[in-house]
Amino acid sequence: MLTSSRFTYQRPSDEAGRGRRRRRLSRAMRVPRVLRRLRPVLLQVSLILQLSLPVQLLVLGGCATRVHSVPPPAPVAAPVRKPLPPMPPPPPVTRRPVEAPPAPPAVPAAQAITLGHSVQGRPIVLHEFGSAGPCLFIFGGIHGSEPTSVDVAEGILGLLRTYPGLYSRCRVAVLPRANPDGLMRGRRANANRVDLNRNFPARNWKRREGHGTRPGSEPETQALLAAMERLRPAAVVSIHSIQNQPPCNNYDGPGGQMAETLARYNGYRVIASIGYPTPGSFGSWCGGDLGIPTITLELPRRQAGGEAWRDNQEAMLALLRSFADVGHPVTAGG
Numbered sequence: 001m002l003t004s005s006r007f008t009y010q011r012p013s014d015e016a017g018r019g020r021r022r023r024r025l026s027r028a029m030r031v032p033r034v035l036r037r038l039r040p041v042l043l044q045v046s047l048i049l050q051l052s053l054p055v056q057l058l059v060l061g062g063c064a065t066r067v068h069s070v071p072p073p074a075p076v077a078a079p080v081r082k083p084l085p086p087m088p089p090p091p092p093v094t095r096r097p098v099e100a101p102p103a104p105p106a107v108p109a110a111q112a113i114t115l116g117h118s119v120q121g122r123p124i125v126l127h128e129f130g131s132a133g134p135c136l137f138i139f140g141g142i143h144g145s146e147p148t149s150v151d152v153a154e155g156i157l158g159l160l161r162t163y164p165g166l167y168s169r170c171r172v173a174v175l176p177r178a179n180p181d182g183l184m185r186g187r188r189a190n191a192n193r194v195d196l197n198r199n200f201p202a203r204n205w206k207r208r209e210g211h212g213t214r215p216g217s218e219p220e221t222q223a224l225l226a227a228m229e230r231l232r233p234a235a236v237v238s239i240h241s242i243q244n245q246p247p248c249n250n251y252d253g254p255g256g257q258m259a260e261t262l263a264r265y266n267g268y269r270v271i272a273s274i275g276y277p278t279p280g281s282f283g284s285w286c287g288g289d290l291g292i293p294t295i296t297l298e299l300p301r302r303q304a305g306g307e308a309w310r311d312n313q314e315a316m317l318a319l320l321r322s323f324a325d326v327g328h329p330v331t332a333g334g
């Protein structure tokens with residue numbers, strides 16, 4: 001058969017060949033009869049194998065199947081800890097005792113304080129030297145008619161200001177003007193006409209004119225009592241001047257050795273009694289009643305202040321040095 005150029009001409013021989021190849025392929029594709037008969041059996045075997053696959057995986061330890069098959073783990077109980085045995089006591093700490101640092105050296109100190117005021121309002125000033133140790137208290141001018149006692153007290157102030165070593169191990173306090181009103185007028189008593197050295201609360205105080213309305217009634221006396229309370233002195237020197245009698249180192253209480261020390265330098269006599277009663281005096285109260293070594297230094301009344309200081313400078317320096325060295329008044333005798 002003729003076709004256009006676009007068609008392929010198939011010869012009859014080719015058609016016959018194609019039929020033979022189709023038949024051969026059909027025979028090749030044909031399932032053997034034995035297999036067709038065994039086909040149901042093979043399908044069942046295949047189904048059984050598919051169903052048993054999870055079991056096989058489980059047996060073989062397959063991960064996915066095992067995860068879903070294993071029950072959740074039981075909660076893990078908290079571990080029971082055995083209580084720890086009691087701790088043995090710590091070994092005693094042996095430490096070297098800490099040694100206290102050495103005490104700093106005493107710093108000398110000086111200050112002036114106003115203890116009170118006189119009847120007429122004049123200040124009564126106390127000068128303190130030293131910061132520690134026993135105290136030596138010195139005062140003058142309790143009688144306004146005895147100004148040389150002020151000169152000697154102020155001379156002692158000059159010594160202390162010049163030689164701080166005198167109070168490096170003790171305290172020294174000086175009150176130069178115990179009766180400023182009387183000193184201003186040059187009279188023995190204060191502005192109330194009271195003899196202050198008869199106004200102290202001694203056991204022998206007597207109610208008399210010029211002794212005050214009561215022991216310690218005067219502001220000047222109260223200032224001296226305040227000084228005693230403040231200082232708690234180990235020894236006291238009260239400076240006076242005397243007329244119609246030779247000067248002396250009079251002492252009350254256990255002040256005999258102090259009087260002897262002064263006498264070696266000022267040459268004054270040492271006496272335990274001034275020779276007349278002095279009720280309510282400072283010496284009676286401080287030395288006699290309180291038992292504090294007390295010196296009543298009686299200067300010559302008519303001597304000038306400068307001369308009195310010249311005669312007593314070495315005596316006072318010796319007293320200050322002995323007090324500073326020993327740290328307490330040397331007491332002997334009575």
Ligand SMILES: [Zn+2]
Pocket residue numbers: 143146239240241
């Ligand atoms: Zn006097």
